[in-house]
Amino acid sequence: MTSRTLVVVTAGLSKPSSTRLLADRLSAAAVDHAARAGVDLRVRVVELRDLAHDLMNHMLTGFPPAALREVLDAVAEADGLIAVTPVFHASYSGLFKSFFDVLDKDVLVGKPVLIAATGGTARHSLALEHAVRPMFAFLRAATVPTAVFAAPQDWGGDEAEGQLRQRADQAAAELATEIGRRETARPADPFALTTSFEELLAG
Incomplete structure (x- = not known):
């Protein structure tokens, strides 16, 4: 195998949060689908609320504290990403955006990403398509077609719960397929020479 x-990035602010609950459901489904395809998917969950001060310090100084640097490296080395944000004022949260603002510009190029969000009303579901997906398109990630949104009513009742589970399963299957068909991620070596000595000497 x-x-x-x-890597699962979740921007929920409370503990426990529906954002983390959705992230856990998506990652469990992705692990299950990957296992069926003969892939052992190892999951790392990142709670951005624990990195909020480090993110601000990085944005102000340009230097990430050690804990944030380790998470940024984990994202760069990951074969896939699940990104889940709460929706505030019809868009992603500031904490969520800040994290992706400090990623190196090429880290997500071609990397499979599943996007998801939670909100206080189903009317916020379009934020995934008019705010979250365009951001990952700009970062040139390979965002899977199915995005998952969960409103409060999606957590109660057999019918609503079943519909959410179905959407999550579809998105997780797409992510597992994309991860499985790619080579293991190899982050760029910042000290690697991109120009040969002959080219350097030639001017």
């Missing part, structure tokens, strides 16, 4: 890594 081949091994791959999945």
Whole structure:
């Protein structure tokens, strides 16, 4: 069985939060689908609320504290990403955006990403398509077609719960497929020479 890594970034502010609950459901489904395809998917969950001060310090100084640097490296080395944000004022949260603002510009190029969100009303579901997906398109990530939104009513009742589970399963299957068909991620070496000595000498 081949091994791959999945980083789950969740921007929920409370503990417990529906954002983390959705993230856990999506990652569990992705692990299940990957296992069926012969892939051992190792999951790392990142709670952005624990990195809020580090993110601000990085944005102000340009230097990430050690804990944030380790998470940024984990994202760069991951074979796939699940990104879940609460929706505030019809868009992603500031904490969520700040994290992706400090990523190196090429980190997500071609990386499979599943996007998801939670909100106080189903009317916020379009935020995934008019705010979250365009951001990942700009970052040139390979965002899977199915996005998952969960409103409060999606957590109660057999019918609503079943519909949410179905959407999550579809999105997780797409993510697992994309991760499985790619080579293991190899982050760029910042000290690697991109120009040969002959080219350097030639001017």
